[in-house]
Amino acid sequence: MAATLLVSPPILLKFVIIILYIFLISTPSSSSDLFLNFYQTSCPGAEFMIKNTVRSASNNDPTIPGKLLRLLFHDCIVEGCDGSVLLDGNQTEKSDPANTSLGGFSVVEAAKELLEFFCPSTVSCADIITLAARDAVEISGGPSVAVPTGRRDGKVSLASNVRPNMVDTSFTMDQMTQLFTSKGLSLDDLVVLSGAHTIGAAHCNAFSDRFQENAKGKLTLADKSLDKVFASELMKQCPASASSSITVNNDPGTSFVFDNQYYKNLIAHKGLFQSDSVLFSDARTKKLVEELSDNQDTFFQKWGDSFVRLSNVGVKTGDEGEIRRSCNVINQ
Ligand code: HEM
Numbered sequence: 208m209a210a211t212l213l214v215s216p217p218i219l220l221k222f223v224i225i226i227l228y229i230f231l232i233s234t235p236s237s238s239s240d241l242f243l244n245f246y247q248t249s250c251p252g253a254e255f256m257i258k259n260t261v262r263s264a265s266n267n268d269p270t271i272p273g274k275l276l277r278l279l280f281h282d283c284i285v286e287g288c289d290g291s292v293l294l295d296g297n298q299t300e301k302s303d304p305a306n307t308s309l310g311g312f313s314v315v316e317a318a319k320e321l322l323e324f325f326c327p328s329t330v331s332c333a334d335i336i337t338l339a340a341r342d343a344v345e346i347s348g349g350p351s352v353a354v355p356t357g358r359r360d361g362k363v364s365l366a367s368n369v370r371p372n373m374v375d376t377s378f379t380m381d382q383m384t385q386l387f388t389s390k391g392l393s394l395d396d397l398v399v400l401s402g403a404h405t406i407g408a409a410h411c412n413a414f415s416d417r418f419q420e421n422a423k424g425k426l427t428l429a430d431k432s433l434d435k436v437f438a439s440e441l442m443k444q445c446p447a448s449a450s451s452s453i454t455v456n457n458d459p460g461t462s463f464v465f466d467n468q469y470y471k472n473l474i475a476h477k478g479l480f481q482s483d484s485v486l487f488s489d490a491r492t493k494k495l496v497e498e499l500s501d502n503q504d505t506f507f508q509k510w511g512d513s514f515v516r517l518s519n520v521g522v523k524t525g526d527e528g529e530i531r532r533s534c535n536v537i538n539q
């Protein structure tokens with residue numbers, strides 16, 4: 208009797224551990240498989256190396272943060288945040304007109320090369336884009352956001368998937384709401400994430416729908432809701448004859464600073480795109496625009512939550528996808 212008592216507790220313990228193990232390995236994979244510091248043991252320096260790469264690239268070229276932030280949005284909105292936007296090839300997402308003005312690819316590739324040297328086949332390109340965009344915001348004076356990682360890289364990238372999933376500056380509030388809802392993002396997320404336009408630049412054709420060309424080839428204001436002085440400034444920078452490579456700052460004055468000036472501009476009728484202006488003219492989103500323009504801390508706080516939600520859209524985890532060795536091509 209005494210002998211049985213001595214033996215059975217360890218056996219019971221072993222049994223409980225085996226049951227717990229079976230339970231853990233049988234839990235299906237989902238986006239909750241992302242977690243903070245995913246590379247803590249497999250590549251402890253990963254986040255540090257990415258941040259340094261983004262910082263030095265941004266020091267050399269101040270247009271980099273805007274490019275990296277937009278790159279993440281365009282990745283996540285098509286096939287989820289899976290690096291599909293990075294793939295080269297015939298008729299991949301890159302070849303759609305909405306993506307031809309994207310940039311920042313060389314920064315992602317530089318980070319990848321560094322990571323492949325120290326931690327081969329470990330850190331996904333999808334995570335590199337996400338962390339690089341997160342760092343771009345912080346480097347521009349925005350909040351630092353803790354972002355869960357563990358995304359895997361997708362193997363599908365089709366130009367034909369871009370149009371049906373992409374927002375356009377001509378979209379009505381209903382169209383934008385519908386698209387964001389289909390990605391699991393809310394109307395508040397739309398307002399907060401549009402705050403990304405506090406940095407970066409746009410090509411003249413991105414807002415040419417706000418003007419029309421008269422018989423003499425001169426632009427006139429078509430969208431009367433736009434502030435007159437702002438509009439004439441835009442027409443000066445982007446005349447009808449402007450070369451297609453000319454850009455204007457998204458947020459005149461502080462286009463290199465991640466601040467809440469964007470929302471103040473909306474209230475002053477100086478939103479660059481029609482899809483920006485509508486956030487203040489529509490009753491459903493006006494209040495939040497006012498709140499964010501009043502208080503930068505509120506913007507920064509909400510940015511962190513909305514950014515994490517964006518970076519979770521359609522992620523691939525577990526045994527889905529792969530860890531690419533080079534970001535512009537799927538593994539052979
Ligand atoms: C919701 C509707 C949105 C529309 C219609 C839209 C549209 C655009 C357009 C047309 C440009 C100019 C591109 C160019 O001409 O080079 C642009 C730039 C930019 N967008 Fe958006 N965008 C939207 C939302 C977002 C979101 C959610 C983010 C990120 C979270 C974002 C980040 C950016 C950034 C950072 C730039 C500047 C890019 C650069 O400097 O190269 N946008 N956007």
Ligand SMILES: [Ca+2]
Binds near residue numbers: 281283285289291292
């Ligand atoms: Ca994608």
Ligand SMILES: [Ca+2]
Binds near residue numbers: 406462464465
């Ligand atoms: Ca700004």
